[in-house]
Amino acid sequence: MHELISFTRGVPPTEAFPTAALAEALAASVTRDPAVVLQYGQQQGYPPLRALLAERHGVRADEILVGNGSLQLQDLVASVLVRPGDTVLTEQPSYDRAIATFRRRGARVIGIPLGDDGLDLTRFAAEVARQTPAFVYLVPDFQNPAGITTSAAHRRAIVALAEQHGFWVIEDVPYRSLRYRGTAEPQLRELGDSRVITMTSFSKLLSPGLRVGYMIAPAALITRVTREGENQYLSPVLPTQAAVAELLRQGLLDDTIAALLTLYRPRWQAMLQALDQTLPGVPHSTPDGGFFVSLTLPPDANSADLVGRARAAGLLLTDGRAFFAEPLADTTPAGERFVRLPFCAVTPEQIAEGVRRLATLL
Amino acid sequence: MHELISFTRGVPPTEAFPTAALAEALAASVTRDPAVVLQYGQQQGYPPLRALLAERHGVRADEILVGNGSLQLQDLVASVLVRPGDTVLTEQPSYDRAIATFRRRGARVIGIPLGDDGLDLTRFAAEVARQTPAFVYLVPDFQNPAGITTSAAHRRAIVALAEQHGFWVIEDVPYRSLRYRGTAEPQLRELGDSRVITMTSFSKLLSPGLRVGYMIAPAALITRVTREGENQYLSPVLPTQAAVAELLRQGLLDDTIAALLTLYRPRWQAMLQALDQTLPGVPHSTPDGGFFVSLTLPPDANSADLVGRARAAGLLLTDGRAFFAEPLADTTPAGERFVRLPFCAVTPEQIAEGVRRLATLL
Numbered sequence: 001m002h003e004l005i006s007f008t009r010g011v012p013p014t015e016a017f018p019t020a021a022l023a024e025a026l027a028a029s030v031t032r033d034p035a036v037v038l039q040y041g042q043q044q045g046y047p048p049l050r051a052l053l054a055e056r057h058g059v060r061a062d063e064i065l066v067g068n069g070s071l072q073l074q075d076l077v078a079s080v081l082v083r084p085g086d087t088v089l090t091e092q093p094s095y096d097r098a099i100a101t102f103r104r105r106g107a108r109v110i111g112i113p114l115g116d117d118g119l120d121l122t123r124f125a126a127e128v129a130r131q132t133p134a135f136v137y138l139v140p141d142f143q144n145p146a147g148i149t150t151s152a153a154h155r156r157a158i159v160a161l162a163e164q165h166g167f168w169v170i171e172d173v174p175y176r177s178l179r180y181r182g183t184a185e186p187q188l189r190e191l192g193d194s195r196v197i198t199m200t201s202f203s204k205l206l207s208p209g210l211r212v213g214y215m216i217a218p219a220a221l222i223t224r225v226t227r228e229g230e231n232q233y234l235s236p237v238l239p240t241q242a243a244v245a246e247l248l249r250q251g252l253l254d255d256t257i258a259a260l261l262t263l264y265r266p267r268w269q270a271m272l273q274a275l276d277q278t279l280p281g282v283p284h285s286t287p288d289g290g291f292f293v294s295l296t297l298p299p300d301a302n303s304a305d306l307v308g309r310a311r312a313a314g315l316l317l318t319d320g321r322a323f324f325a326e327p328l329a330d331t332t333p334a335g336e337r338f339v340r341l342p343f344c345a346v347t348p349e350q351i352a353e354g355v356r357r358l359a360t361l362l
Numbered sequence: 363m364h365e366l367i368s369f370t371r372g373v374p375p376t377e378a379f380p381t382a383a384l385a386e387a388l389a390a391s392v393t394r395d396p397a398v399v400l401q402y403g404q405q406q407g408y409p410p411l412r413a414l415l416a417e418r419h420g421v422r423a424d425e426i427l428v429g430n431g432s433l434q435l436q437d438l439v440a441s442v443l444v445r446p447g448d449t450v451l452t453e454q455p456s457y458d459r460a461i462a463t464f465r466r467r468g469a470r471v472i473g474i475p476l477g478d479d480g481l482d483l484t485r486f487a488a489e490v491a492r493q494t495p496a497f498v499y500l501v502p503d504f505q506n507p508a509g510i511t512t513s514a515a516h517r518r519a520i521v522a523l524a525e526q527h528g529f530w531v532i533e534d535v536p537y538r539s540l541r542y543r544g545t546a547e548p549q550l551r552e553l554g555d556s557r558v559i560t561m562t563s564f565s566k567l568l569s570p571g572l573r574v575g576y577m578i579a580p581a582a583l584i585t586r587v588t589r590e591g592e593n594q595y596l597s598p599v600l601p602t603q604a605a606v607a608e609l610l611r612q613g614l615l616d617d618t619i620a621a622l623l624t625l626y627r628p629r630w631q632a633m634l635q636a637l638d639q640t641l642p643g644v645p646h647s648t649p650d651g652g653f654f655v656s657l658t659l660p661p662d663a664n665s666a667d668l669v670g671r672a673r674a675a676g677l678l679l680t681d682g683r684a685f686f687a688e689p690l691a692d693t694t695p696a697g698e699r700f701v702r703l704p705f706c707a708v709t710p711e712q713i714a715e716g717v718r719r720l721a722t723l724l
Contacts (some may be wrong), residue, residue, distance in 0.1 A: 026388035038569035072595040207400035238571040
């Protein structure tokens with residue numbers, strides 16, 4: 001049988017990892033600072049890494065918590081912020097594991113439809129006026145799963161509503177440095193930081209196996225989330241954090257990002273081109289960076305058991321329904337017609353063949 | 363002012379860490395296996411480490427979960443096993459963070475008085491007959507905080523009661539390899555493994571900063587706990603697990619344990635000797651290994667604000683009350699008179715001076 005092609009998870013390819021640099025950095029950081037790196041403590045993360053990240057983001061070190069990956073930080077934040085009866089708002093569609101995490105910690109998770117400029121502002125404003133949410137969760141840059149970037153105007157409006165009503169905004173920005181064209185929109189925290197929690201990780205920039213993620217937020221909230229983390233796991237894993245600090249110190253993070261852009265840009269181009277050529281009648285998102293393009297099949301397309309039929313044709317897809325939270329009362333989510341297409345871990349040839357297989361199914 | 367002496371946490375001294383070997387192992391393991399060590403996945407832990415541990419313990423790899431430290435595994439197990447209204451039993455006193463963790467996950471935590479051979483079997487049998495607990499949590503070797511080792515007869519009786527009533531037994535054994543005299547009692551799992559969860563970690567043998575802990579349990583339970591971990595943190599940190607595998611493969615773990623015994627044995631002797639000489643009227647535990655000696659002050663000793671008065675005298679102690687769960691109805695816990703004395707991170711000279719300071723306070 002022909003080669004399986006996987007358009008499933010947002011996983012970097014092995015060749016994207018700076019393996020030699022990481023191996024050296026791990027050894028160097030343990031050798032340099034064993035009394036801290038190998039010991040208990042540092043519940044808020046490895047102090048030199050926090051200092052380097054604080055400098056990079058123009059914040060104070062006590063506004064930064066480094067943990068074992070950003071999903072865990074999302075879990076800790078939800079544990080701290082969600083009270084029984086609370087709602088959490090997300091873009092619709094949104095990151096499937098984030099939706100599941102907020103639900104597990106007791107939130108009712110409601111999705112606000114996502115347009116080309118970000119979530120639907122009118123509906124969002126009405127929803128937060130109706131009930132103040134614990135927080136809204138956004139992936140504003142090259143969104144997972146849709147590939148949409150939230151416009152500056154939308155960002156401003158969201159931050160203003162958060163300050164007015166007193167809810168938190170999580171901006172999850174793991175893809176932000178992976179921009180293939182155009183210029184960056186301002187981060188939400190630059191537009192007003194009193195209600196913004198920034199989360200990101202090195203999973204898409206260095207390696208997922210390191211599980212190094214961090215959050216930036218007002219110091220009082222960082223203290224509460226740090227305590228919840230200490231209760232759950234005592235302190236985060238430190239040698240991997242120290243290795244990231246070592247790479248930052250040597251300027252190797254920016255070199256690695258430059259290499260990733262060179263690796264991923266042709267794949268991104270191949271995906272957009274394949275969709276335009278092979279599926280011209282199906283509108284798709286046109287991201288300026290990140291890992292994902294998405295499309296929503298027309299209502300008359302054959303979307304029944306798409307994942308099963310794709311697998312039989314040698315194409316692995318994720319069921320689109322996983323990305324959808326509870327819809328607003330007046331909206332109908334198109335989960336079964338939503339297709340996420342990650343392009344970073346597949347070659348341009350695999351992308352062209354995968355899209356061809358997809359086209360045969362519709 | 364004279365040097366502060368700390369008899370607080372069970373922390374290894376920096377000189378106990380095999381720093382050079384760990385630095386080399388981290389680099390080697392990442393270089394050898396980047397496609398696994400640096401990637402997503404392996405929710406159950408790094409497969410070669412699980413295989414090595416399975417061989418060491420005579421179990422199957424699917425009976426092992428390696429996570430980010432054993433406190434986190436305790437948290438995950440409690441999340442999976444505790445239902446509203448459940449009780450969890452512990453030795454009285456017990457590990458303070460375990461008590462707090464089980465409470466946070468909804469359990470009523472009840473302490474069964476600990477004698478020289480382990481917990482009070484008569485009271486334990488009566489309590490499990492009254493209400494079947496979700497599990498009982500034990501530190502059977504050189505207990506934290508008391509320094510007691512549970513006898514073989516007690517172990518057999520506890521396993522038999524667990525099988526009879528259908529509750530789980532957690533045996534937490536991080537100190538088990540650190541035996542300074544005598545021969546080991548059988549592990550509870552050797553006496554019947556259908557109801558036993560073994561937990562341990564490399565924090566006391568290699569380094570706490572690695573946060574590598576693991577549990578052994580029936581495969582069906584491992585599957586449930588692994589899924590809870592995946593929900594919370596996606597997958598554990600892998601380079602540190604791979605480094606531990608590297609050390610095991612090279613036989614360096616056993617070398618490190620031998621070096622620790624050489625380092626800790628004189629400290630253990632110094633602590634027992636100092637107590638016998640300086641506090642002859644106060645009975646203390648006489649552990650055969652581990653990190654802790656403990657004593658319970660006589661009722662007529664001056665125990666009021668002991669921690670505060672000790673600090674003023676240059677001696678750091680942990681408040682004994684932290685180690686006590688809810689008592690059985692007919693018992694009165696002596697938390698304010700209980701003193702835990704960790705001896706591994708202090709020199710024989712510091713131990714002698716610390717015990718002298720303690721004696722002046724009573």
